[in-house]
Amino acid sequence: MKSSTLAKKIGFYVMIIIVWQGLDSADIWPDNIFPSPVDVVEDLAYGVADASLFYGIGTSLLRLGIGLTIAIAGGLVLGIFMARVETVNQTIGSLVLGLQSIPSIAWVPLAILWFGLTDTGIIFVVAIGAVFAVTINTYTGVKNINPSYIEAARNMGAKEGQLITSILIPAAFPFIISGFKQGWAFAWRGVIGAELLFSFLGLGFLLNVGRQLNDVSQVIAIMLVIMAIGILVDGVVFKKIEDKVMTRWGLR
């Protein structure tokens, strides 16, 4: 990042904090509705001190990690099948499009009925919320592969199985990585949403506790943490991978 860009960003956030502090000092709203930045920072500090914040982050990320791994594995297999076998595309493909329009949170009642208030239920919500994004992007990626890659590989003796691992997945990777990114976004929303409703451990749970205790600064503190993790994963992890993939695959 250029230093001038960084300076602008820092300036912007400093300004927000100043305005926030100013509004608080003006005493328009009571403190239990509108906390000061200091209250929120204190709340974060408590969370760090007794490690409850890290425990919450760890729990949410673990659920997300398991769910997203399942979604990625399932999405890759399903997407490749849809792209390679027309019948699968015409049948399962249409269903996938329909299922993708269901927000992950809408799976929560079904998850509770099937799995009870368990970790498995939350992981189910995460996985099902992300799997179709991975599927559709993988499908699009494989469909868009330069046909001469496949012909060259077949010509050099690649069998269908070798074709999948050595050509289809790497050639479609620029699309697949978009699928992972979308899948992550759905999974992240899904895990927080499910934790709010299931209410045990995790960041969503801490949000709910904040609400129950009327502790508005905790609610805002947790929201900031959720945002920070989102920025970190989207803006750092995925951006790095995407930059590398785009350059190497010659797409920029």
Next chain:
Amino acid sequence: MGKLESRNIEKYFTHDGKPLKTLDGINVNVEDGEFVCIVGPSGCGKSTFLRITAGLEKPDDGEILLDNQPVNNTGPDRIMVFQEGALFPWLNVRDNVEYGLKIAGVSQEKRNEISNRYLDMMQLTQFATSYTYQLSTGMKQRVAIARALVMEPDVLLMDEPFAALDPQTRDLLLVEMQLIWQKTKKTIVFVTHNVAEAVMLGTRVLVFTHRPAIIKKEFKIDYKRPRVAEDENLLKYQKKILAELRPEVKK
């Protein structure tokens, strides 16, 4: 009886819902170690013929024989060099060149040994760890040729591999291609729309007609090598071939 034989190859394409005859009985007999060039007007089906030979497309009639055995699928005995190279951007130069060997289960040690030899032949050794986006078009085609040679195919099929190159790079590769052919003694079928290229490379040049294509005429090019682009004697061959080709292009 030759190394590679095509017997009465016919091919139809569908155009506006109607069958369009593209190849109308192509009979070619390529001897072992021959360098056969095919020229023809664009859209005449010369590339299609090459793809059928490679097994990438099926003929509607006729057959391809390799060492008198009919072939009807792709196989590492007939390796194709594609017009745009079709290099895999996610692999570096060495891994691209070794791809076919890896697929065949050749050990890493053996793969390196073989790829080193061809990387050296194509003057790519210093680019072994480069990725395709870092290479010029000419370099990419060198990699594509190395990748094909590594497979040690019986027949090398080349589909306008130099069409996208600038003239200087092309002239250089045309000379190198002759040296490679002399060194490896490969049987090569080379499709091009460039008559000068065909005359420089070929031991024999086949002229395809406008579609439905048949072989209109063939020319033996008995001339010393390496042939260079500036050689005026080659122009005589070019003129004769162009005289056959020109009416076809106008159709």
